Amino acid sequence: xxxxxxxxxxxxxxxxxxxxxxxxxxxxxxxxxxxxxxxxxxxxxxxxxxxxxxxxxxxxxxxxxxxxxxxxxxxxxxxxxxxxxxxxxxxxxxxxxxxxxxxxxxxxxxxxxxxxxxxxxxxxxxxxxxxxxxxxxxxxxxxxxxxxxxxxxxxxxxxxxxxxxxxxxxxxxxxxxxxxxxxxxxxxxxxxx
Ligand SMILES: Cc1cc2nc3c(=O)[nH]c(=O)nc-3n(C[C@H](O)[C@H](O)[C@H](O)COP(=O)(O)O)c2cc1C
Numbered sequence: 001x002x003x004x005x006x007x008x009x010x011x012x013x014x015x016x017x018x019x020x021x022x023x024x025x026x027x028x029x030x031x032x033x034x035x036x037x038x039x040x041x042x043x044x045x046x047x048x049x050x051x052x053x054x055x056x057x058x059x060x061x062x063x064x065x066x067x068x069x070x071x072x073x074x075x076x077x078x079x080x081x082x083x084x085x086x087x088x089x090x091x092x093x094x095x096x097x098x099x100x101x102x103x104x105x106x107x108x109x110x111x112x113x114x115x116x117x118x119x120x121x122x123x124x125x126x127x128x129x130x131x132x133x134x135x136x137x138x139x140x141x142x143x144x145x146x147x148x149x150x151x152x153x154x155x156x157x158x159x160x161x162x163x164x165x166x167x168x169x170x171x172x173x174x175x176x177x178x179x180x181x182x183x184x185x186x187x188x189x190x191x192x193x
Contacts, residue, residue: 005176005178005188006087006160006163006165006176006178006186006188007047007052009085009087009165010078010087010165013080013083013085013087014044014080016080016082016083017080017081017082017083019082020080020081020082022081023080023081023082024043024044025041025042025043025044025078026041026042026044026054026056026076026077026078027039027040027041027042027076027077027078028040028042028056028064028074028075028076028093028156028158029074029075029076029077030064030067030068030071030074030093031067031070031071031073031074032063032067033066033067033070038063038064038067040064042056042058042156043056043057044056044078045057045112045115045155046112048104048105048108048157049104049108051159052159052160053157053158053159053160054076054089054157054158054160055108055112055155055156055157055158056155056156056158057112057113057116057153057154057155057156058154058156059123059124059129059152059153059154060095060097060151060152060153060154061128061129061130061152062129062130063130064156065095065154065156068093068094068095068156069095072092072093072094073090073091073092074090074091074092074093074158075088075089075090075091076088076089076090076158077089083167083169084167084168084169085165085166085167085168085169086164086165086166086168087163087164087165087166088163088164088166089158089160089162089163090160090161090162090163090164091158091159091160091161091162092158092159092161093156093157093158093159094156094157094159095154095155095156096108096109096154096155096156096157097151097154098149098150098151098153105155105157108155108157109149109153109154109155110147110149112155113146113149113153114146114147116146118143121143121144121146122141122143122144124144124150124152124153125141125142125144125150126139126141127139160180161179161180162177162178162179162180163177163178164176164177164178165177165178166193172192172193173193174190174193175190175191175192175193176188176189176190176191177189177191
């Protein structure tokens with residue numbers, strides 16, 4: 001079995017579900033400061049270059065940023081409706097903020113900002129996420145420069161170390177578990193669904 005077959009399977013799932021907008025939404029679970037889980041939907045923004053790492057973007061002011069920075073262990077759960085398959089990607093995440101991280105991460109952050117729509121870029125100028133809604137505070141602001149990500153724009157990079165791939169089609173269903181060892185080598189095995 002090829003070492004990183006899960007990545008090829010994920011790329012194939014993205015391709016086969018390319019006409020379904022929801023197929024680019026994944027759920028990312030983090031751990032709150034009090035040990036309870038938190039989970040939310042995010043848009044997949046691509047792999048980090050040719051690596052296995054998954055990228056998403058977020059507002060630096062949101063809770064997930066604090067949670068990832070305090071406890072990097074996360075799990076993403078991703079369902080592809082056309083092909084009826086699920087990927088659970090567990091691993092460590094890091095937040096790429098302004099003026100921090102290595103150059104590849106910083107370039108990925110700039111590229112991700114540039115690739116957003118104007119409407120999404122504008123959402124980073126909105127008032128504090130999660131704060132009480134104040135009708136007096138306006139939401140409309142100038143459209144941000146696509147070449148200049150603001151400080152509130154963050155890229156989250158998830159480096160999976162365990163991937164659980166379940167295909168519902170088939171009787172019985174098919175399931176594989178892939179693990180990455182300390183040297184970065186992936187091994188996978190087929191398991192009962
Ligand atoms: C379909 C969908 C896509 C979303 N995509 C993103 C996203 O890419 N980035 C993001 O930060 N929040 C996204 N959100 C909002 C998050 O689910 C969440 O409400 C918000 O980020 C605050 O989460 P937090 O307080 O746990 O950090 C999306 C919500 C939905 C329903």
